[in-house]
Amino acid sequence: MSLFKARVFVHLRPSVLDPAGEATRAATKRLGIDGVTQLRIGKSIELEIEALNKEDARAKIELMSDQLLANPVIEDWTLEFKNEQKALKN
């Protein structure tokens, strides 16, 4: 088994209104920055997982992203592995 570090980024689908993102975008103007035309807020989920290999880790993370981390009705997600695997003893 190896330990894999990964990050799942969950974000609202483009068609879904993000009022929190809009409120934050409005605050950029108050800070004095003009020209922010889009600002949307997502969630970054960092995790470590034990798996046989990268494919195994990917399959497990895909399953949890589809069924727990994101709600596919309103959200999309992307997955990135953060570093090379670390071999686990025994």
Added chain:
Amino acid sequence: MNIGIIVFPGSNCDRDVRWATEGCLGIPTKFLWHETTDLDGYDAIVIPGGFSYGDYLRCGAIARFAPVLNSLVSFVDKGGKVLGICNGFQILTELGLLEGALTRNKNLHFICDRANLSVESTKSSWMKNCKKNNSISLPIAHGEGRYQCSTEVLKKLQDDDSIALRYADNPNGSIHDIAGITNKEGNVLGMMPHPERACDEALGNIDGKSILSSLLS
């Protein structure tokens, strides 16, 4: 006639529902802890409002994996009646028993108010004591009540007559003013407003009685 109310860590309207069903309407009502799997002997199950499991990640996202909800899916398949109120509605959508999702209110506020509603469909047996196009008023109290679904799902809801309740003055930005929907069969109803908070004369509004009393007749 027996009603079961599912109680999660973080549910906070469970006792209100029991006061409405048992105290005001006289229907024997029991609490069902979220780890229960036995739903035999119940005529209807209510998933109450609150913040199940703290609503971490998303509203209802973690509650959806509670053991009792596996049994609830079979209960629904056998035609059992289920009512999800507020957080209960969010859980039913996460579970896939109802279509769509509930998202952050458009104005970002937690809204605690009274909402005027129109009864759009009486297909659900929960709504059989209401008349189509009736106006009722019920309390609302939510931060994530903006109903969202794809245009395909919206069309399906309309074709199946599954839109149960609409807001007269949309408070949260829900698509098509939707406040409550049913599944295709009509035995599952999810709604953001709180009928259990409008069953006792002392509270000044008994419009919720028409929904909860549907079990008696």
